[in-house]
Amino acid sequence: MELKTPLYEEHVKAGGKVVPFAGYLLPVQYPAGVIKEHMAVRTKAGLFDVSHMGEVLCTGPDAKANLQMLLTNDYTKIKDGQAKYSPMCNEHGGTVDDLIVYRKSEEEYLIVVNAANKEKDYQWMLDHQFGNVTFTDVSEQYAQLALQGPKALDILRKLTKEEWIPQKYYHAVFDAEVAGIPCIVSKTGYTGEDGVELYLASEYAAQMWNALLEAGKEEGLIPCGLGARDTLRMEAAMPLYGHEMNEEISPLEAGLTFAVKLAKEDFIGKKALEEAGEPKRERIGLKVTGRGIIREEQTVICAGEEIGTTTSGTHCPYLGYPIAMALVQAGKVTPGDKVEVNVRGRNVEAEVVELPFYKRAK
CATH class of the missing domain: 3.30.1360.120 (Probable tRNA modification gtpase trme; domain 1)
Structure with a gap:
């Protein structure tokens, strides 16, 4: 219910x-x-x-050490009142979730997780906690x-x-x-x-x-x-869990390199990400130039070759045209290239564009 x-x-x-x-x-x-x-x-x-979003409190003398091990981003220099985004990886380098951590004090952090993953994320934290730390679901x-x-x-x-x-x-x-x-x-x-x-x-x-x-x-x-x-x-080309990333898609493939600190001593999934080397797939942006709207899980074709799959797609009211994001073979296309996307048996033309599609004027 x-x-x-x-x-x-x-x-x-x-x-x-x-x-x-x-x-x-x-x-x-x-x-x-x-x-x-x-x-x-x-x-x-x-x-x-x-x-509907989930909130988890992480408290105790070993709170920061736990965050460092659970998350791909680096929390050593986070200050009181600061927030930091991070993916959370499994041992294979896939993404358990992406979340935001707020530091209230040296020993108290508020973690905000995706609604659909609350129970899974909370259990993951409990299963991997160590030392003097307490994780509390306060959603x-x-x-x-x-x-x-x-x-x-x-x-x-x-x-x-x-x-x-x-x-x-x-x-x-x-x-x-x-x-x-x-x-x-x-x-x-x-x-x-x-x-x-x-x-x-x-x-x-x-x-x-x-x-x-x-x-x-x-x-x-x-x-x-x-x-x-x-x-x-x-x-705004913001990734959504279950679309641009999941347990099989690494944050590096999803284009979240800025939040993955491989120079950090260790974190769950670090070894797998290092062993995988340069990502074999990459997230790209598509602007629909043909007729139709592209949705998720549709095949992307370049020069007759299937190169990947769309992850999200819609018509964007502000831009005034349909767009999509896709996960494709790394290095196959660059902005300006023409591709086709198979929409229910019909190929719709699109152009590879830089992400984000929209950026507000500062």
């Missing part, structure tokens, strides 16, 4: 089209529709319920809201003090208040836009949701669903 987030009633009230996703009932869209929601985030602001205690878009911070400033808004990307203020509600304010997101993610006690979720929507009326803030979340992350 699917779970409900603390905002389920708000979604129903607002006319959200609720669907099962990662074990939860969540809105895929609201009456405005995916295109309007997508454009609101690119030009004004959008509000997402991401309370039920937290609601998470994402306020995203160029107007997001203007809206937030109406409800909080400047000192409670992080100055830098991938930083968080732990003991903040927004609309009088205690929360963590994190300058992060999954849309390619400016904005924040707010972590707060579940019982205040509806109060926070409504306070933000009320404060953002002038700026054109609207609630957004899973549909826009997916089209936005696609335009």
